[in-house]
Amino acid sequence: EKKLKKRKYFLKMIIIGDSGVGKTSLIHRYVSTRFIQEFKPTIGAEFSTKEIEIDGNLVGAQIWDTAGEERYQSLGVSFYRGADCCGIVFDRSNRDSFEKLSQWRKAFISQGAPEDQEEFPFIIIGNKSDLTNEVLIKRSEVEDWCTQYGNYVYIEASAKDNISVEEVFETLMKTGMDRQ
Ligand code: GDP
Numbered sequence: 001e002k003k004l005k006k007r008k009y010f011l012k013m014i015i016i017g018d019s020g021v022g023k024t025s026l027i028h029r030y031v032s033t034r035f036i037q038e039f040k041p042t043i044g045a046e047f048s049t050k051e052i053e054i055d056g057n058l059v060g061a062q063i064w065d066t067a068g069e070e071r072y073q074s075l076g077v078s079f080y081r082g083a084d085c086c087g088i089v090f091d092r093s094n095r096d097s098f099e100k101l102s103q104w105r106k107a108f109i110s111q112g113a114p115e116d117q118e119e120f121p122f123i124i125i126g127n128k129s130d131l132t133n134e135v136l137i138k139r140s141e142v143e144d145w146c147t148q149y150g151n152y153v154y155i156e157a158s159a160k161d162n163i164s165v166e167e168v169f170e171t172l173m174k175t176g177m178d179r180q
Protein backbone atom coordinates (compact mmCIF):
# COMPACT_ATOMS: atom_id res chain seq x y z
CA GLU A 1 0.00 0.00 0.00
CA LYS A 2 1.18 3.49 -0.86
CA LYS A 3 2.31 5.67 2.03
CA LEU A 4 0.01 8.65 2.49
CA LYS A 5 1.62 12.06 2.95
CA LYS A 6 0.17 13.97 5.89
CA ARG A 7 -1.86 16.85 4.53
CA LYS A 8 -5.34 18.11 3.89
CA TYR A 9 -7.42 16.29 1.31
CA PHE A 10 -10.59 17.36 -0.46
CA LEU A 11 -12.31 14.42 -2.08
CA LYS A 12 -15.20 14.01 -4.42
CA MET A 13 -17.00 10.77 -3.70
CA ILE A 14 -19.79 9.29 -5.80
CA ILE A 15 -22.27 6.70 -4.56
CA ILE A 16 -24.18 4.88 -7.28
CA GLY A 17 -26.35 1.79 -7.68
CA ASP A 18 -29.95 0.89 -8.37
CA SER A 19 -32.84 2.77 -6.84
CA GLY A 20 -33.86 1.36 -3.46
CA VAL A 21 -30.57 -0.35 -2.57
CA GLY A 22 -29.97 2.09 0.29
CA LYS A 23 -27.53 4.69 -1.02
CA THR A 24 -29.24 7.62 0.66
CA SER A 25 -29.69 5.64 3.89
CA LEU A 26 -25.98 4.74 3.99
CA ILE A 27 -24.93 8.34 3.40
CA HIS A 28 -27.36 9.67 6.01
CA ARG A 29 -26.20 7.05 8.49
CA TYR A 30 -22.60 8.14 7.97
CA VAL A 31 -23.05 11.90 7.76
CA SER A 32 -26.10 12.06 10.08
CA THR A 33 -25.72 15.37 11.83
CA ARG A 34 -24.53 17.26 8.80
CA PHE A 35 -26.65 19.51 6.66
CA ILE A 36 -27.68 17.96 3.35
CA GLN A 37 -27.23 20.35 0.48
CA GLU A 38 -29.44 20.21 -2.55
CA PHE A 39 -27.49 20.81 -5.72
CA LYS A 40 -28.78 21.09 -9.27
CA PRO A 41 -31.97 19.13 -8.59
CA THR A 42 -32.74 19.09 -12.32
CA ILE A 43 -29.99 16.55 -12.93
CA GLY A 44 -31.10 14.65 -9.87
CA ALA A 45 -28.02 14.83 -7.69
CA GLU A 46 -27.14 16.26 -4.31
CA PHE A 47 -24.17 16.11 -2.05
CA SER A 48 -23.46 16.18 1.64
CA THR A 49 -20.10 16.78 3.28
CA LYS A 50 -18.04 15.05 5.91
CA GLU A 51 -14.67 15.84 7.42
CA ILE A 52 -12.61 13.29 9.33
CA GLU A 53 -9.03 12.57 10.29
CA ILE A 54 -7.31 9.58 8.75
CA ASP A 55 -3.79 8.70 9.91
CA GLY A 56 -3.19 12.30 10.92
CA ASN A 57 -4.51 13.70 7.64
CA LEU A 58 -7.50 16.00 7.52
CA VAL A 59 -9.90 14.59 4.94
CA GLY A 60 -12.94 16.41 3.65
CA ALA A 61 -15.33 14.63 1.35
CA GLN A 62 -18.14 15.81 -0.82
CA ILE A 63 -20.42 12.77 -1.00
CA TRP A 64 -22.64 12.73 -4.10
CA ASP A 65 -25.91 10.88 -4.17
CA THR A 66 -28.38 10.47 -6.99
CA ALA A 67 -31.85 11.71 -6.13
CA GLY A 68 -34.38 9.39 -7.72
CA GLU A 69 -34.77 7.99 -11.22
CA GLU A 70 -31.39 6.31 -11.08
CA ARG A 71 -32.11 4.36 -14.22
CA TYR A 72 -31.97 7.53 -16.31
CA GLN A 73 -28.71 8.70 -14.79
CA SER A 74 -26.49 6.94 -17.29
CA LEU A 75 -27.82 9.22 -20.02
CA GLY A 76 -25.75 12.12 -18.81
CA VAL A 77 -24.16 12.36 -15.44
CA SER A 78 -21.80 15.30 -15.39
CA PHE A 79 -21.41 15.06 -11.62
CA TYR A 80 -19.38 11.86 -12.04
CA ARG A 81 -16.56 14.00 -13.44
CA GLY A 82 -13.54 14.53 -11.25
CA ALA A 83 -14.51 11.86 -8.75
CA ASP A 84 -11.68 10.61 -6.55
CA CYS A 85 -13.58 7.55 -5.41
CA CYS A 86 -16.79 5.73 -6.22
CA GLY A 87 -18.89 3.23 -4.31
CA ILE A 88 -21.34 0.98 -6.13
CA VAL A 89 -24.11 -0.25 -3.86
CA PHE A 90 -26.39 -3.24 -4.31
CA ASP A 91 -29.00 -4.80 -2.06
CA ARG A 92 -27.99 -8.29 -0.91
CA SER A 93 -31.63 -9.37 -0.93
CA ASN A 94 -32.16 -8.22 -4.53
CA ARG A 95 -30.41 -10.20 -7.26
CA ASP A 96 -31.32 -7.70 -9.96
CA SER A 97 -29.44 -4.95 -8.13
CA PHE A 98 -26.35 -7.19 -7.99
CA GLU A 99 -26.59 -8.00 -11.68
CA LYS A 100 -26.61 -4.28 -12.45
CA LEU A 101 -23.15 -3.73 -10.96
CA SER A 102 -21.48 -4.03 -14.37
CA GLN A 103 -23.77 -1.42 -15.87
CA TRP A 104 -23.09 1.06 -13.08
CA ARG A 105 -19.37 0.42 -13.38
CA LYS A 106 -19.49 1.00 -17.11
CA ALA A 107 -21.61 4.15 -16.77
CA PHE A 108 -19.18 5.64 -14.27
CA ILE A 109 -16.14 4.88 -16.40
CA SER A 110 -17.68 6.34 -19.55
CA GLN A 111 -19.46 9.34 -18.01
CA GLY A 112 -16.91 10.13 -15.30
CA ALA A 113 -13.95 9.52 -17.61
CA PRO A 114 -11.46 8.84 -14.80
CA GLU A 115 -7.81 8.96 -15.89
CA ASP A 116 -7.22 5.39 -14.78
CA GLN A 117 -10.32 4.13 -16.65
CA GLU A 118 -10.42 0.32 -16.40
CA GLU A 119 -8.07 0.52 -13.39
CA PHE A 120 -10.36 2.81 -11.41
CA PRO A 121 -10.60 1.36 -7.88
CA PHE A 122 -14.33 0.98 -7.18
CA ILE A 123 -15.55 -0.07 -3.75
CA ILE A 124 -18.45 -2.52 -3.90
CA ILE A 125 -21.02 -2.34 -1.11
CA GLY A 126 -23.52 -5.11 -0.36
CA ASN A 127 -26.16 -3.35 1.72
CA LYS A 128 -29.11 -4.69 3.80
CA SER A 129 -26.96 -7.38 5.43
CA ASP A 130 -29.38 -7.20 8.38
CA LEU A 131 -31.99 -9.07 6.29
CA THR A 132 -30.27 -12.36 7.11
CA ASN A 133 -33.18 -14.57 6.02
CA GLU A 134 -33.58 -12.74 2.73
CA VAL A 135 -29.94 -12.47 1.68
CA LEU A 136 -29.56 -14.02 -1.79
CA ILE A 137 -26.12 -12.81 -2.73
CA LYS A 138 -23.23 -14.64 -1.10
CA ARG A 139 -19.84 -13.09 -0.49
CA SER A 140 -18.10 -15.56 -2.81
CA GLU A 141 -20.32 -14.57 -5.72
CA VAL A 142 -19.50 -10.90 -5.29
CA GLU A 143 -15.82 -11.61 -4.84
CA ASP A 144 -15.84 -13.54 -8.13
CA TRP A 145 -17.36 -10.50 -9.83
CA CYS A 146 -14.77 -8.21 -8.18
CA THR A 147 -11.91 -10.43 -9.33
CA GLN A 148 -13.27 -10.54 -12.87
CA TYR A 149 -13.49 -6.76 -13.17
CA GLY A 150 -10.60 -5.41 -11.16
CA ASN A 151 -9.92 -6.79 -7.69
CA TYR A 152 -12.28 -4.35 -6.04
CA VAL A 153 -12.73 -4.22 -2.30
CA TYR A 154 -16.11 -5.65 -1.25
CA ILE A 155 -17.79 -4.65 2.00
CA GLU A 156 -21.01 -6.10 3.40
CA ALA A 157 -22.96 -3.44 5.29
CA SER A 158 -26.28 -2.39 6.71
CA ALA A 159 -27.45 1.19 6.93
CA LYS A 160 -30.32 0.02 9.10
CA ASP A 161 -28.25 -1.77 11.76
CA ASN A 162 -25.18 0.41 11.27
CA ILE A 163 -23.00 -2.51 10.19
CA SER A 164 -19.66 -1.52 8.60
CA VAL A 165 -20.94 1.89 7.50
CA GLU A 166 -17.86 3.71 8.81
CA GLU A 167 -15.66 1.10 7.16
CA VAL A 168 -17.39 1.72 3.83
CA PHE A 169 -16.77 5.46 3.86
CA GLU A 170 -13.29 5.32 5.35
CA THR A 171 -12.27 2.79 2.72
CA LEU A 172 -13.68 5.09 0.06
CA MET A 173 -11.78 8.04 1.50
CA LYS A 174 -8.49 6.13 1.69
CA THR A 175 -8.97 4.99 -1.89
CA GLY A 176 -9.51 8.61 -2.95
CA MET A 177 -6.48 9.79 -0.97
CA ASP A 178 -4.33 7.21 -2.73
CA ARG A 179 -5.34 8.56 -6.11
CA GLN A 180 -4.47 12.20 -5.34
P1 GDP B 1 -31.71 4.57 -2.48
O1 GDP B 1 -32.81 4.66 -3.47
O2 GDP B 1 -30.59 3.70 -2.98
O3 GDP B 1 -31.21 5.90 -2.00
O4 GDP B 1 -32.28 3.79 -1.22
P2 GDP B 1 -32.86 4.39 0.16
O5 GDP B 1 -31.75 4.80 1.04
O6 GDP B 1 -33.90 5.39 -0.15
O7 GDP B 1 -33.51 3.07 0.79
C1 GDP B 1 -34.53 2.35 0.11
C2 GDP B 1 -35.31 1.55 1.12
O8 GDP B 1 -34.50 0.53 1.70
C3 GDP B 1 -35.84 2.37 2.29
O9 GDP B 1 -37.11 1.88 2.64
C4 GDP B 1 -34.84 2.11 3.39
O10 GDP B 1 -35.40 2.25 4.66
C5 GDP B 1 -34.44 0.70 3.11
N1 GDP B 1 -33.07 0.39 3.54
C6 GDP B 1 -31.96 1.11 3.30
N2 GDP B 1 -30.89 0.54 3.84
C7 GDP B 1 -31.31 -0.58 4.45
C8 GDP B 1 -30.66 -1.62 5.22
O11 GDP B 1 -29.45 -1.64 5.45
N3 GDP B 1 -31.46 -2.64 5.67
C9 GDP B 1 -32.80 -2.67 5.44
N4 GDP B 1 -33.48 -3.69 5.95
N5 GDP B 1 -33.43 -1.71 4.76
C10 GDP B 1 -32.70 -0.68 4.26
Ligand code: MG
Pocket residue numbers: 023024025065066067068
Ligand atom coordinates in the same frame (compact mmCIF):
# COMPACT_ATOMS: atom_id res chain seq x y z
MG1 MG C 1 -31.73 7.80 -2.70
